[in-house]
Amino acid sequence: MAKEKLNLGVIGCGRIAQAAHFPAVQKAKKIELAAVFDPSALLAKGAGLRLGVPAYTDQHEFLQADIDAVLIAIPDRFHVPVSIAALNAGKHVLVEKPVAVSTAEAAMLIEIVDRSGLQLQVGSMKRYDPGIARAHDVIADGGIGRILSARCWYRVMSELRPPIEATLFPALLVDQDVRNRETALKAANRKSHLLATHGIHTFDLMRFLLGDFAVPAATMAVDGADHSWHGIATTDAGAAASFEITASVHAEWTEGFQIYGSRGHISAEIPFPFSRGASRVRIFNAAESAYEEPVFGDTDPYKLQLEAFAAAILEGRPVEPTARDGLRALEIVETVNSLTAWQEPDQRISA
Numbered sequence: 596m597a598k599e600k601l602n603l604g605v606i607g608c609g610r611i612a613q614a615a616h617f618p619a620v621q622k623a624k625k626i627e628l629a630a631v632f633d634p635s636a637l638l639a640k641g642a643g644l645r646l647g648v649p650a651y652t653d654q655h656e657f658l659q660a661d662i663d664a665v666l667i668a669i670p671d672r673f674h675v676p677v678s679i680a681a682l683n684a685g686k687h688v689l690v691e692k693p694v695a696v697s698t699a700e701a702a703m704l705i706e707i708v709d710r711s712g713l714q715l716q717v718g719s720m721k722r723y724d725p726g727i728a729r730a731h732d733v734i735a736d737g738g739i740g741r742i743l744s745a746r747c748w749y750r751v752m753s754e755l756r757p758p759i760e761a762t763l764f765p766a767l768l769v770d771q772d773v774r775n776r777e778t779a780l781k782a783a784n785r786k787s788h789l790l791a792t793h794g795i796h797t798f799d800l801m802r803f804l805l806g807d808f809a810v811p812a813a814t815m816a817v818d819g820a821d822h823s824w825h826g827i828a829t830t831d832a833g834a835a836a837s838f839e840i841t842a843s844v845h846a847e848w849t850e851g852f853q854i855y856g857s858r859g860h861i862s863a864e865i866p867f868p869f870s871r872g873a874s875r876v877r878i879f880n881a882a883e884s885a886y887e888e889p890v891f892g893d894t895d896p897y898k899l900q901l902e903a904f905a906a907a908i909l910e911g912r913p914v915e916p917t918a919r920d921g922l923r924a925l926e927i928v929e930t931v932n933s934l935t936a937w938q939e940p941d942q943r944i945s946a
Contacts, residue, residue: 600627604662604686606677607669608642609773614764614869616668617646619897624907632657634695641768658684664908665882666901667691667719670777671791675700678715680707684738688715689914693795694921698929701922707917716904716914717921719799721865723899725891726874730854730861731804733878740857745805745836747852747942749797753821753843763869767936789822794840798927799916803837804854805812810927813938815935823844826931855930858882871895 603626605612620628632651633639643650644846651657658665658680664687667677675695678688694717695701696853721727733739753757781788815825823841830836850865851874860879866872873894878887893899907914 598909602627602629602661602663603901603905604628604630604657604660604665605642605666606657606665608634608635608638608650608768609668609770610721610767612668612880613642613767614760616896616901617642618765619895619901620666621646621906622895623644623898623901625909626901628831629662630657630660631773635770635773637770638710638773641924645714645768653786653923654680658686659680662686664688664904668718670780671696675704678704680708682711682713682715685713687713687904687908689718689901690715690920691718691924693717693791693928694918695925698922698925701925704919705922706850711844714914715918716900717799717916717918718900719796719803719916719920720802720868720900721796721897722803722916723896723903724865724874725894725899726863726876726889727800727865728805730852730863730876730878732876734804734830734854737858738878738880739854739859739861742805742830742832742854744855745801745830745834745837745852746838747797747801748839748850749793750803750839750844750846750849751793751842751843752848753845756843756845759848759867760869763867772836775911785820786817786822787932789842790824790840790932791912791925793842794824794928795924796854797838797840799920799924800852801828801836802920802923803905803916805830805832805834805836807923808836808927810930810934813931813934815938817938822933824931824932868896871897 603769608631618625621643628648630649631642633874636652639650641651665681667690678690681688745775808828808830810826810828816823821843825839828836848867851863859881864875
């Protein structure tokens with residue numbers, strides 16, 4: 596594509612778009628925000644006024660606008676149909692994770708992407724956290740040797756989350772009818788929603804750092820609205836790994852990983868994503884008995900993933916992560932769901 600900037604349209608003007616994507620689009624290099632779309636007139640027109648771009652409430656009209664690509668930030672159940680509509684309109688796609696609501700849906704989407712000749716990137720933005728990217732590069736270069744053991748965790752705040760988000764978020768436009776509907780739908784299928792929304796971050800991160808893996812065993816605990824999954828994994832390269840996904844914990848946010856190799860160790864503390872900070876990574880070199888603790892300046896993973904998406908499209912390179920990466924992460928979600936299917940929410944922890 597012989598252009599200096601990618602004309603981007605954003606589909607969905609709700610919470611995640613306002614809190615993460617709109618600020619990222621406004622700062623990102625090689626991106627020009629060209630239009631926004633939302634079926635809610637309140638959200639579309641409000642976002643358009645704030646951002647100074649045309650706003651659409653009709654998807655067909657929006658897709659006919661002068662845009663090269665779309666960022667899709669809407670509820671999960673719409674990811675595939677709207678991605679297909681955008682691809683059919685000749686637009687490249689950056690779609691929020693999870694790429695689909697099922698592996699069957701994801702597989703269908705991959706077929707359409709392959710036929711289209713266009714690119715689709717999944718919004719697993721943690722790959723663009725510079726601390727995590729540094730850890731990935733060290734592992735890929737053999738910097739800590741052969742991986743033997745890994746542990747990954749992701750624990751979402753309960754009571755602390757609303758006030759912290761209120762501090763970090765800009766003032767949000769809210770369509771209360773939309774919010775009420777989406778809240779009710781999430782509550783009705785809370786177990787699968789939480790694992791797909793939160794667990795997919797951990798599973799994609801594990802694949803990014805460790806390579807592909809199988810999950811032979813997992814268990815789950817439930818107490819009211821709180822769910823916790825623990826599992827073990829074996830990587831294709833023979834490493835042993837474990838994971839925890841808890842939504843929610845009555846404590847501070849905590850997310851991270853510890854990876855031990857034959858020549859060193861990498862650990863990371865991953866911040867609450869809306870803080871836009873880089874992970875605090877420590878890399879131990881056993882031969883030198885020394886730690887490296889890199890410090891980064893440009894640390895907004897939402898902005899960095901957009902810049903990587905734009906650069907790939909403009910330069911004709913493959914995007915990352917792809918729809919196939921999204922499919923594989925969903926396969927792991929479905930495996931964990933099947934392994935814990937017998938542990939239904941009525942089997943609660945005793946008070």
